[in-house]
Amino acid sequence: MATGRTGRIAAAGVAVAGLVGLGLLAAPAGAGAAPELPPVSPEDLVSSVLTADPGAFGGTVELDNALGLPALPGMPQASDGTSTARVWTDGDRRGRVQLPTSNGERTLVSDGQTFWAWDSESRTVTRVPEGEHPQGGPGGPDAANADPAAAATQLLAALRPTSEISVDGTAEVAGRPAYELVLAPAASERTLLREVRVAVDAEHRMPLQLTVLATGSSDPALQLGFTDISFGAQDESLFSFTPPPGATVEDGQAPEGRPGGAPFQGTEPTVVGDGWDTVVVATAPADAAAPGTGELDGDEPSLAQLGTPVSGPWGSGRMISTAVATAIVTDDGRIAAGACRSRS
Amino acid sequence: MTAVALTGTAAPARSAPVLRLLGAELRWVLRRPRTLVMLGVFALVPVLISIGVATAGDGPGDGPGLIGAIAGNGLVLPVAAITVSLALLLPLAVAMAAADAIAGEAAHGTLRGLLIAPVGRLRLVGMKAFGVLVVAVLATLAIAVVGVVAGLVVVGGAEGQLVTLSGTVVGLGDALGRVGLVVLWTVGQLAAVGAIALAVSSLTEHPLVVLASVLGGLIVFGVLSAIPTLDWLQPYLLTTGWTAGADVLRDPMPLSGIAESTLRALCYVAVGGGLTIFRMLRRDA
Structure with a gap:
């Protein structure tokens, strides 16, 4: 019976080792100690x-x-x-x-x-x-x-x-x-x-x-x-x-007009502020911004379908929030985007 | 005098030849009609896919998964057929074999005979695990061999070569080596399923419980991996690495996915094998 008991202990040990191995595999890699390097400015x-x-x-x-x-x-x-x-x-x-x-x-x-x-x-x-x-x-x-x-x-x-x-x-x-x-x-x-x-x-x-x-x-x-x-x-x-x-x-053809010309048919974007809270203001092509007008290709995302509606003294539009940036697309086609928080 | 007689009878009985044991188990597994029918069904999988692809016409077809990549590129067929079957069909075969191995014998009352036979319990588990592994190997090989033949004959290879997903061309020998690798990898994953199935099988006397828990477990794994908030769970799930089989169709072949899923499968084998031995060392009937 003694061999039976040690056998069972060994078998349980193998099973536990398997579980530990699974845990090790799941652990994020590169969790080792920080390497020592000469300081640099x-x-x-x-x-x-x-x-x-x-x-x-x-x-x-x-x-x-x-x-x-x-x-x-x-x-x-x-x-x-x-x-x-x-x-x-x-x-x-x-x-x-x-x-x-x-x-x-x-x-x-x-x-x-x-x-x-x-x-x-x-x-x-x-x-x-x-x-x-x-x-x-x-x-x-x-x-x-x-x-x-x-x-x-x-x-x-x-x-x-x-x-x-x-x-x-x-x-x-x-x-x-x-x-x-x-x-x-x-x-x-x-x-x-x-x-x-x-x-x-x-x-x-x-x-x-x-x-x-x-x-x-x-x-x-x-x-x-x-x-x-x-x-x-x-x-x-x-x-x-x-x-x-x-x-x-x-x-294939080199994409036409891309390298030299404007990236899209709107006005040149203006940059407001500088540094981390820079806001880019631009005018979108009218057919992409105005809901219901213009014919969109099926594979082109419509800006009008994204985000939540907002309004203010500047007019009304839709706000698109992501983790690092906020963008507002107004109904008349103006776009303002930056890595800033919305005030509302 | 009695001591001599005891050792005299016990010593040869303890060391029943391993090869004879394995041979007996092999005959026992292969003589079951359901095993043979199952192997036939596995051989049919690539044939059916190849006919489907061949009748769909030339050019890149669109189908789920790798199926669309088979048209005009027959050597993809064995890999695609194995990947498709690995989702449920191959685990089903392995779970069936494991269910018969211990729970099935208990249900028929034949397990008692095995347990009192002069065979160590460890050896008994090894013998049963061997039987399950043989089923896994035969099922995977059936798909692979028929897949290569059907791919070359029915679908037709790209000038006898394999066009990888990366757009490069690989010769026949290299392609067969890649199919061999995916077979090895698949057997490793099935060994993990089989070890867990044997553990369940050692705990019950109803073969259906084994089938239900293994297939149910796979479905639960699939559901868990589809829930975004549970993505921290994914590295623990056996099924997470099951897309790595398609990696052999890329060039240069990325081995990290295959290696990681194989290590994960080995961990499952350790858990399942350990539990099975733990239970079988004390099991009475």
Whole structure:
């Protein structure tokens, strides 16, 4: 009977070990101790980021979106949730971005001369000669969204004048030691944002993670960062693309009028205020703002259907609130948007 | 004198050859008509999908999940058929085998004979787990093998190659390796289902309870993972990683999802196996 008892204890131990293992798997990764790094001043860190050239790298980027934006057709990344992208770049003009979904994948490849876009669900390949492509860089606008390096660098340049910038310790991001650069709004700024944290790789001085925290919430409103990254030369075959058999190849056109002309047929937007409480005021194309008039394509979101109705001395319209920004669209087509709180 | 006689009879009986035990269990499992019918049904799954895709015409079809990706790209078929079956059909087969293994024997009154037989309890559990695992392997292999053949013959491959979801082309050998990987991965997930099913099976004498609790549990897991406020629960749910099977169709193949779901399945195996042994060491009939 003694062996029976020890056997039962051992069996129970195995079962408990399984439960503990499940708990360990569920625990958030990277909860290790903060790495020790030589201290650096914020100015040095920011300028080293602005001048850094990380060279070739490949990795996985995860976007954790809790902005509370309304769902936009054709852009699953914009609505709340988690999405991932796999990115590779040779540090120069060539690059590859793969956006997996549960049943398919979109692949964007820039091989230096041609930009290829593959959509597995429609099995089409769109080919755009690189010279005509507006952004030129790896993957164009989609890559700029998915690449935390570009996103964080732009943000740093814009926020430097009105922000308190500090280096708040270190962290481990994607298995690499990183400095935590914190940008907080100056006390005079009235904004929905609490702080923006950028984790900067200690060695390559490349932003690895961008976290946007809003007031009144401990969870990030937006987190975009690498979950896995490797620096150094990448597999050459990643930077070329051959349309697979059975695919439809279309010659894409560079989007007309986008690079030079106005982004939409409204007046040029005016910027009111500066720093964190900047408000952008613009006039929307009349058919998009006025409810019931104009014919909208099915896949174009109508601004008139979003948000809650508001009115005031300025007229009436609809207010769209998200975790980090508020926008008001008036019935006569004016738009005001900024990272400010609504007064009501 | 008595001591000698006792050791003399007990020693050879304790060490009944493992291979003979496993062989007996294998015959016992494979002789059941329902096991054979079930394997036939699994072989039919890819055939039916391939006929459906082939009659739908050329070009990328639209269908749920990976089905739309099969048209003109036959080597996707085994992976898609396994992914589709993993949702309920394969767990059903495994739960059925586990239900028969212990609860079914108890219901027929044959478990008592096994328990008093000169076979250690640990070995008995190992034998029963082996039987369940064999069913899982055979069912998955049936889908995979028939899927590859039907994919190449009925649907037709993209020049005998596999077009990955990422838009790259992979040769036949590499594609078969990927199908093999998804088979291994699926058997791992089914082992987790089977271990939990065996644990339930060791607690009851009614095979239907096992079927109901395993399938009910899977449905509850599905409901839980659909509730946004419970998303912290997702890393604990076995079904969370079940979309990782489609990762073998991406290029370069991301292994993190497959590795993580396999580790999670191993944890479930430990829990289910531990509970089964814990219960069977003391079970009377």
